[in-house]
Amino acid sequence: MLVNGKPGNLISIRDRGLLYGDGVFRTLRASLGQALNWPMHYQKLQHDCTALGIASPDFKLLSIELNDLLELHPNGVFKVIVTRGEGTRGYAPDVTAGASHIWDVLPFPDYPVDWSSAGVIVRLCQVRLGFQPRLAGIKHLNRLENVLAASELGNSDVAEGLLMDALDNVIEGTRSNLFLVKQGALFTPELTRCGVAGVQRDRVIEWARRNDIPMQIRKIKIEELMDADELFLVNSIMVLWPIRTLEGRCWSNFPVATTIRHYLEGVDG
Amino acid sequence: MLVNGKPGNLISIRDRGLLYGDGVFRTLRASLGQALNWPMHYQKLQHDCTALGIASPDFKLLSIELNDLLELHPNGVFKVIVTRGEGTRGYAPDVTAGASHIWDVLPFPDYPVDWSSAGVIVRLCQVRLGFQPRLAGIKHLNRLENVLAASELGNSDVAEGLLMDALDNVIEGTRSNLFLVKQGALFTPELTRCGVAGVQRDRVIEWARRNDIPMQIRKIKIEELMDADELFLVNSIMVLWPIRTLEGRCWSNFPVATTIRHYLEGVDG
Secondary structure, eight states: OEETTEEOSEEETTBHHHHHOOEEEEEEEEETTEETTHHHHHHHHHHHHHHHTOOOOOHHHHHHHHHHHHHHOSSEEEEEEEEOOBOOSOSSOOTTSOOEEEEEEEOOOOOOTTHHHHOEEEEEOSSOBOOOTTTTBOOBSOOHHHHHHHHHHTTSSEEEEEEEBTTSBEEEESSSEEEEEETTEEEEEOOSSSOBOOHHHHHHHHHHHHTTOOEEEEOOBHHHHHTOSEEEEEETTTEEEEEEEETTEEOOOOHHHHHHHHHHHHOOO | OEETTEEOSEEETTBHHHHHOOEEEEEEEEETTEETTHHHHHHHHHHHHHHHTOOOOOHHHHHHHHHHHHHHOSSEEEEEEEEOOBOOSOSSOOTTSOOEEEEEEEOOOOOOTTHHHHOEEEEEOSSOBOOOTTTTBOOBSOOHHHHHHHHHHTTSSEEEEEEEBTTSBEEEESSSEEEEEETTEEEEEOOSSSOBOOHHHHHHHHHHHHTTOOEEEEOOBHHHHHTOSEEEEEETTTEEEEEEEETTEEOOOOHHHHHHHHHHHHOOO
């Protein structure tokens, strides 16, 4: 672990990341000493920092720190957090204070090996995502909605929960983005009022563009999900999981999802 | 400063308070070695912990720590934070992990002395509060909306900003609760879908009940504010500020607000 470039696992209790969740983060996968899609993750991190008015650490600086960590930990889950730094004067940001940045390395989660190929059981969560257009898409540290949603799943066979907004639009998984396949076309929910836009979501969208696969980013209702040919979830750690069961409906063939998974697993952006 | 009962100002980078804003806090005022309204603050802290499923630290334990700190710092702003503790397994809470609790002491802010009597300049913020009934009223650590709102005010003479929800209901100040006086009755916004319920808000409501002053907790639009006899803001640090200017409308007499301020300043619950 690194805190502002130095080995350590502690941060000030006055850091605004703790006080207000005033920061952003990304989670990426390292394999054989390579951090997968790091440039894309940095681009998102920088975008999210800018959206909150936080000075994002330099790409070169973060890359050097990441490479140092990769020498010690060639495999695992890497998490980078950038906060607005220390502050005690209330909610208004102190423009003179510098951002904090933190690296943590965690073991790879022990997901059952067949979830990527045979698919996962998914449930609808009861908690709904609130609308906040100013924060939508950003992977910020205000994640209580995700905590509430994940709490609903318990220690069951359910691999992931789907979240809807207050108007019954399906938005995402608790920690993943959702795609729908119907008659050869791809669909994914728009994230303009809530939700987190992940790197793998961008990669699927880009794959569809490159391969001339029709791709729509728009509002999606649960009825459309039930009527889909395939459903799948993506994030940088699980990569891609097809959905085999959702609220009583079952799927068993995932030709499009499998093709996309092979692309996501094989290419390092 | 105390972290889990021990002197210190550092916390683990794996604390869920930092990772997800997964915790709650209260801010209270100490004067001459007395923490004002501490039992009420504890009650709110406990309520908010329960609402999030966090085990709240014992009242006796926190009171002992608070008293130790008051011997060193008889005057100032005391902040207590309770988080769900450390965790690395994603959003789902680890039920075996214990909560963390943190005390910080800060100097009293140097507000102009006449703001309590002559009133303050207040502006409407552009950012709107999102609806999240599951988190409404709770003083949790997901405070990016407040950060965005406070950022709008800048270094001006504006003492506080008012926040509306997406349906044009006025909800609160960025760090205070709002009351309206009209024809001898009191009104304050309902906080069932967004907003933070402060201790001083409860105290004003209780004061009205004891004194047979009509008191309504309901939706309030900006037009009603402009038509009010008096407006005032409360929190545990400022105690009470009448509003003298809001978006071009001015007030100069605050008889009800002044009576309530004297009550809030004089009584230790």
